[in-house]
Amino acid sequence: MEEQKTRIMGIDPGTNVLGFAIIDAGKKNIQVVEIGVVTFAHLGSEQTVKLxxxxxxxxxxxxxxxxxxxxxxxxxxxxxxQSMLKLGRAQGVAIAAGMVNNLNTTEYLPKKIKRAVTGNGNASKEQVAGMLENILHTTFSEKYFDATDALAAALCHWYQSSHAGLQGSKSYSNWKAFLKDNPQKIK
Structure with missing residues (x-):
């Protein structure tokens, strides 16, 4: 019997570059379906056109x-x-596209996403991408940090959801405590 999976779209909104990722997540594994960026340089500076x-x-x-x-x-x-307002509008338009298609939509603060993926809410984009490579056993191009941020949002959502099967598992307040209890996880 095939494992039931949830298809999640992650978005890192922007008005110059929008990162996106699609994952199929199940209790046993997570598969990246597509990851990429949408760029807007060819559209000029008119915000309504970009939106x-x-x-x-x-x-x-x-x-x-x-x-x-x-x-x-x-x-x-x-x-x-002004940058914050533009970013908020881009996020709102992406959310509206999801709502029109009846997607269950959840917003996450950048620190929460980083903490869910790396254990550190102040992790750099490079650290997030590196941890995603370790988790998913793949490599990503350095030029696609917007895409890996979107992938991190999707993964954070999976980890936070009741679907992930993580309920009942022990939670840790920091990596040191986790590694102390799980020395086999260190290579």
Missing amino acids: RYIFEQVQDLIRQHRPTELAIEQPFYAKNV
Whole structure:
């Protein structure tokens, strides 16, 4: 009997580059279906044109891959208010595309995503990508940090969901405690 899997779409919103990842997640394994970026440089600087393009591209990805859940990174506080507003609009348009397609949508703070994947809420993009490579036994191009951030959002969602089968397992407040109890995990 084949394992039941949940198809999750992760999005790292942006107005210059939007990262996306589609995963099939089950209790025994996680498979990356597609990972990539959508770029907007060819569209010029008009924000409404970019927002429409984001909506259309996310819609196309949803139609193509048929995820049931959407995990998206929340905008974080930035000193540049205009950048934060643009990012919030991009996120809102991506969420709207998910809602139109009846996807269960969850937003995650960047620190929560990083902590779920690396154990460190202040991890760099390189550290997140490196941990994803270890978890999923694959390699990613360094130029696709937006895509690996989207993959991290999808994985965070899986870890946080009741589907992951992690309930009842011991939780740890830090990596040191985990490694102390699980020395076999160290290579």
